[in-house]
Amino acid sequence: xxxxxxxxxxxxxxxVDLDAxxxxxxxSAKPSLDEEFLRMYPKKKIGELVDLAEDGIFVVxxxxxxxxxxxxxxxxxxxxxxxxxxxxxxxxxxxxVKHIFQVIPRFKVKIEVSDGxxxxxxxxxxxxxxxxMEKSYAFFVSQSK
Numbered sequence: 614x615x616x617x618x619x620x621x622x623x624x625x626x627x628x629v630d631l632d633a634x635x636x637x638x639x640x641s642a643k644p645s646l647d648e649e650f651l652r653m654y655p656k657k658k659i660g661e662l663v664d665l666a667e668d669g670i671f672v673v674x675x676x677x678x679x680x681x682x683x684x685x686x687x688x689x690x691x692x693x694x695x696x697x698x699x700x701x702x703x704x705x706x707x708x709x710v711k712h713i714f715q716v717i718p719r720f721k722v723k724i725e726v727s728d729g730x731x732x733x734x735x736x737x738x739x740x741x742x743x744x745x746m747e748k749s750y751a752f753f754v755s756q757s758k
Contacts, residue, residue, distance in 0.1 A: 659731035678732055681723035687750050689716035694739065720750045 644652070650672070657671040688696045695708035703712045720742035724735050743749045 659726070659728045659733045662733075663731075673726065673728065675726040675728040678725040678727040681725060681734060684723045686720065686722050687718045688721045690719045690739075691717065694719065718750045718754050720746075 654670045654672050657665070657673060659673060659675065662671065662673070689704060691697050691704070691706040691709060691713050693706065693708050695706060697704040697706045697713060697716055699705075700712065703714050704716055705712055719739035720737065721739070722737045722742055724737060725732050726735050737745070739750060746753075
């Protein structure tokens with residue numbers, strides 16, 4: 614780092630240690646999306662969600678207890694992110710109402726989450742799994758070929 618000798622000498626005269634780190638005063642200017650999400654929505658235990666009459670977004674603090682065995686980790690999809698089904702040598706997208714010939718593999722992983730009192734199943738779709746794995750499912754498919 615460039616230091617001007619005249620400024621360094623003047624600051625040193627006032628007893629300021631130039632090599633000391635400058636502390637950050639206050640928190641970060643903008644909270645991260647994770648912090649914002651945790652503050653914005655109510656926290657619930659898994660058991661509380663079972664008896665809840667209202668729909669909504671809630672924060673569940675838990676630990677991934679495991680991945681549900683015997684389930685596929687992916688599904689064939691189209692650009693709309695909806696699942697497609699094999700049909701007459703191609704695939705059919707019910708959402709787009711059309712036949713397609715090239716699918717996009719996307720994550721769909723079923724996991725068990727425990728909050729210490731209860732355990733429940735969650736489904737992690739493509740965007741969440743890609744975030745956790747830091748790669749898309751298509752990347753893993755291309756690496757396996």
